[in-house]
Amino acid sequence: xxxxxxxxxxxxxxxxxxxxxxxxxxxxxxxxxxxxxxxxxxxxxxxxxxxxxxxxxxxxxxxxxxxxxxxxxxxxxxxxxxxxxxxxxxxxxxxxxxxxxxxxxxxxxxxxxxxxxxxxxxxxxxxxxxxxxxxxxxxxxxxxxxxxxxxxxxxxxxxxxxxxxxxxxxxxxxxxxxxxxxxxxxxxxxxxxxxxxxxxxxxxxxxxxxxxxxxxxxxxxxxxxxxxxxxxxxxxxxxxxxxxxxxxxxxxxxxxxxxxxxxxxxxxxxxxxxxxxxxxxxxxxxxxx
Numbered sequence: 195x196x197x198x199x200x201x202x203x204x205x206x207x208x209x210x211x212x213x214x215x216x217x218x219x220x221x222x223x224x225x226x227x228x229x230x231x232x233x234x235x236x237x238x239x240x241x242x243x244x245x246x247x248x249x250x251x252x253x254x255x256x257x258x259x260x261x262x263x264x265x266x267x268x269x270x271x272x273x274x275x276x277x278x279x280x281x282x283x284x285x286x287x288x289x290x291x292x293x294x295x296x297x298x299x300x301x302x303x304x305x306x307x308x309x310x311x312x313x314x315x316x317x318x319x320x321x322x323x324x325x326x327x328x329x330x331x332x333x334x335x336x337x338x339x340x341x342x343x344x345x346x347x348x349x350x351x352x353x354x355x356x357x358x359x360x361x362x363x364x365x366x367x368x369x370x371x372x373x374x375x376x377x378x379x380x381x382x383x384x385x386x387x388x389x390x391x392x393x394x395x396x397x398x399x400x401x402x403x404x405x406x407x408x409x410x411x412x413x414x415x416x417x418x419x420x421x422x423x424x425x426x427x428x429x430x431x432x433x434x435x436x437x438x439x440x441x442x443x444x445x446x447x448x449x450x451x452x453x454x455x456x457x458x459x460x461x462x463x464x465x466x467x468x469x470x471x472x473x474x475x476x477x478x479x480x481x482x483x
Contacts, residue, residue: 195265195267195316195375195397195414195415195425195426231404231405231406231407233352233354233361233402233404233407234294234295234296234354234361235292235293235294235295235296235354235356235359235361236292236293236294236299236335236336237249237291237292237335237336237337237338238292238338238354238355238356238399238400239262239264239289239290239291239292239302239356240289240290240292240356240357240359241264241268241287241289241356241357241398242270243268243357243395244264244265244268244357244395244397244398245264245354245355245356245357245358245395245396245397245398245399245413246262246263246264246268246289246356246398246399246400247262247263247264247337247338247354247356247398247399247400247409248260248261248262248289248291248302248329248335248337248338249261249262249263249337249338249339249340249400249409250326250337250338250339250340251340251452251453251456251460252339252340252341252342252453253453253456253458254326254337254456254460255326256325256326256327256330257325257326257327258325258326258459258460259305259321259322259323259324259325259459259460260302260321260322260324260325260326260329260337260460261308261319261320261321261322261337261460262289262302262304262319262320262322263317263318263319263320263398263400263409263412263449264317264318264320264397264398264412265316265317265318265397265398265412265413265414266310266311266312266315266316266317266318267312267316267397267414268318268397268398269307269310269318270285270287271283273312274310274311274312274313275312275377276312276313276377276378276379277313277472277474278311278312278313278474279309279310279311279313279472279473279474280307280309280310280311281307281308281309281310281462281464281473282306282307282308282462283306283307283310284305284306284307285304285305285306285307285320286303286304286305287303287304287320288301288302288303288304289301289302289303289304289320290302290356291329291333291335292356292359293333293334293335296356296359299333299334299335300332300333300335302322302324302329303322303323303324304320304321304322304323305321305322305323306320306321307319307320307321308320308321308460308462309455309462309471311471311472312378312380313378313379313472314379314380314381314470314471314472315380315381315447315448315471315472316378316380316412316414316415316447317412317447317449317452318398319452319462321460338400338402338408338409339407339408339409340408340409340449340450340452340453341403341406341408341409341410341449341450342450342453343410343450344448344450345366345384345403345410345411345448345450346366347366347367347368347369348365348366349365349366349403349404349405349410350363350364350365350403350404350405351363351364351365351366351386351390351401351402351403351404351410351411352401352402352404353386353390353392353396353399353400353401353402353413353446354399354400354402355392355395355396355399355413356399357395357396357399358393358395358396360396362389362390362391362392362396363389363390363404364386364387364388364389364390365386365387366384366385366386366387367385367386367387368385369382369383369384369385370382370383370384370385370430370431370445371430371431371432371433372430372431372432373415373428373429373430373431373445374423374428374429374431375415375423375424375425375426375427375428375429376423376424376425380414380447382448383445383446383447383448384401384410384411384445384446384447384448385430385440385443385444385445386443386444386445386446388442388443390444391416391442391444392413392416392444396413397413397414397415398412398413398414399412399413400412400413401413401446409449410448410449410450411446411447411448411449412446412447412449413444413445413446414445414446414447415428415444415445416428416442416443416444416445417429417439417440417441417442417443417444418441418442419441420439420441421439422437422439423437427439428445451468451469451470451471452471454466454467454468454469454470455469455470455471
């Protein structure tokens with residue numbers, strides 16, 4: 195996975211990235227878009243060690259509490275183990291909400307971790323202490339909309355890092371039956387074309403369909419050294435068990451099914467029809483609903 199950044203070195207790097215990223219933000223917003231939508235930083239967030247986004251489910255309303263999405267491996271209490279699912283865990287984590295030009299619009303605060311896992315996918319969802327309407331009124335920022343549709347190969351995408359204040363542009367290269375990294379396995383992962391050369395700190399960045407402007411995935415990992423199935427060196431495994439290593443290739447986890455696991459009021463309900471997020475059983479292991 196794209197390692198969370200911690201410590202003094204990361205702070206110094208982030209300070210430099212704020213200046214360097216400003217040019218990137220400008221270039222991204224001014225580049226000819228053709229049929230694509232202009233994608234900027236509005237609605238993304240910076241965590242202490244990762245990136246993320248303020249998101250709306252397909253059935254969310256303005257009166258619902260806001261949700262912030264990042265990776266499971268960005269969870270402040272440590273990475274969930276294989277088979278571990280965390281729900282309704284109190285949290286007071288804060289997030290820097292960004293405006294369109296990557297400046298700080300304000301601070302968001304969580305009340306709890308609604309859901310977090312690194313099994314089948316790599317996601318953490320935080321419930322906030324403000325509704326979407328309150329966030330809009332106070333900060334003039336709208337949430338990003340989560341797509342309910344499976345992404346399509348060849349789609350132009352933007353990976354928007356709130357931590358580095360940088361936008362990566364590429365296309366969906368294809369999909370991976372299983373992506374294995376260390377002790378974790380992710381299903382139906384999204385593979386980028388080479389120009390999305392994401393780095394540490396981009397973990398949790400929303401992957402935005404440049405045609406629709408909706409979030410279709412969450413950036414999470416890449417093969418750094420050409421190793422096979424080790425931490426920071428994920429490998430692809432097909433339906434027949436054949437393993438492929440693609441050094442320098444980066445990946446994301448699809449998000450189209452997440453909305454099926456949240457009911458009215460943005461409340462998590464893993465028993466809802468169509469919900470396929472893993473949930474824990476009596477033996478403490480995760481399974482799909």
